[in-house]
Amino acid sequence: MTLAQRWAGVDPGSVSSEPAAEWWLMRAGDLHRLVSLLTVEFDEVFGPVAVDGVIRVRQIHSLADLPIGVTEEQETASYRLHETGTALRFSYGLGPDSLKSIVHPPRSPVWTMRRQDGSLVVDPALHGTTTRAVIGARACDIRALEILERTQTGGPHADPAFTARRSELFVVAIDCTHPAPTCFCKTAGQGPAADQGFDLAVTELDDPNGVVYLVRAGTDRGRSMMFALHLGYAPPRQIERRTRALEEANRDFIRELPNDASDVVRQTDHPQWEVVAERCLTCGNCTAVCPTCFCTDMEDRVGLDGETATRTRVWDTCFSQEYSHLGPGPHRASTAARYRQWLSHKLGTWHDQFGESGCVGCGRCITWCPVGIDLTAEIESLSLDPLSRPSEEMP
């Protein structure tokens, strides 16, 4: 019996009824078996892969696809991968891809249209029954997935494409023991350990006898998978080590996001908007790497023979002039207006729309902004009284 059969009738999101005290212990060989099982049970498995010096989220086929013994250095506008020589597979901070790239991909087909017998026939894109799993999701990304889900399915018109990709996604979380200096999940409201929203959660610990992985299940289907692997429980000593490792990680945050940012970003006349506009390239990198930015545009292509057409949903960015193009032209023509739109939506009006902040503190927009604009620094400047603001703001 496959796991999929075992899960028939099991609500994928149902929380385990057993006490949360079940901690399984895996060694590298067991991790290999876990990834193999995932590749057998799911049509597509995604995980961290080192590509061109960057940890990306890509489809994987075995544990060998995952990086080993690498870590990264991140700062504003800088990311570098280094070899460490260890046997650790998850000892690095976030790369540019979040779960958004899986559930809300850059391009997704909407429909095709064709001429037939003098009329036009529309064939809606099929969302399919492809099953997917991901290994390596961090707490902030799971939180972002929930936020993204609310934006796409929370209203009366749930997006079927998103729902198809999201609802059955099997999530193997990795507790973040190596937060990057650019991230600030602690003050954004979660992490570094995943506390919900996963099927399995894993903590990787270095150990004199080889790397160990402590695993806990968040859902019944996660527990089924642990039982299928016939794993032993973890000794209390390892669980204590995990606690210490996460306490240490939780101390490492340099950046923070103040609680009152929602009011701060609504100061539409603050001179800081013009100051940041001098640096902003309006290139759209921040919205692309943001795990909750969801805006899209529709792209239509007509075949040269005039017989067929396709509509594709593509990522859009509020940093584009065309994004706000109405009859007379873009109503957010200036860079200041566009940066303000992004930040005041993310941290301000997102609360009004969805009852929460749109920022999870992953810091991707800080690392991947080509000129290193740091939203936490912008919030700090916006928090200053404009009249008492120091005149020198440029770095």
Add this chain to the structure above:
Amino acid sequence: MQHASPSPIVWPDSLDRGEPPSLAVWKFASCDGCQLSLLDCEDELLAVAGRVAISYFPEATTAMVSGPYDVSLVEGSITTAHDAERIRQIRRQSRLLVTIGACATAGGIQALRNGRDVDGFRSIVYAHPEYIDLLAESTPIADHVPVDLELRGCPIDRSQLLQTLAALLDRHALRLPTTSVCVDCKARGTSCVMVAHGTPCLGPITQAGCNALCPSFHRGCYGCFGPMESPNVPALRTQLELLGLDGAGIDRLLDTFNGPAFAEFEQEPESGPP
């Protein structure tokens, strides 16, 4: 994000008459690369073989039909007084004039000579410099005659050319991107060469349309599609300096394919009402 062309295209009357529109391809100062992009579309063009009448295209055929033409594709920049007169004649014979490539839209690589010692160049390059009658500057077609549509790039993107032909033949809206190359890098999953490798790149200020070709081969963008809709050239200069380029190096990068076009944005970006 895409946008409609600045002014609505007035489609040739021949489409209403049910005749295949006549197409002419013209060359000015250029390397022929953009015309070759058109020839490179041969498989796709077979689909429209009966729908377009290629009336003037010396690169491809010896048949020459006299004008007027429904659509003229114009490659190359204006570099001689003779060119300047010829483009006016072509404009008069063309219902729709589409410029193709960085030479035609911005003056091209040969605009590197603008503001420099052209007589000196001429005496070094040519055995008989007295035969060469040059204007002081290499200028885009739009400096001389009204242009209906510009396709950027060095060379142009064949997909954009095919979309343009499809829009022409079936008279539907044509939308070309105005956002940065970064948008395409992120969409296709290319890691940022500037952030991850420290490679100088013009992608953030360059218009998308090439599907971020150079960064996908680990090279910085050379800016061959020219300025995106709101290019912050001074801010990118500051970052390129941090990556180790000096002023001359940055100038060289900006000047190579679309120098005059980027030069218009060297001052602080215009700040409209917020």
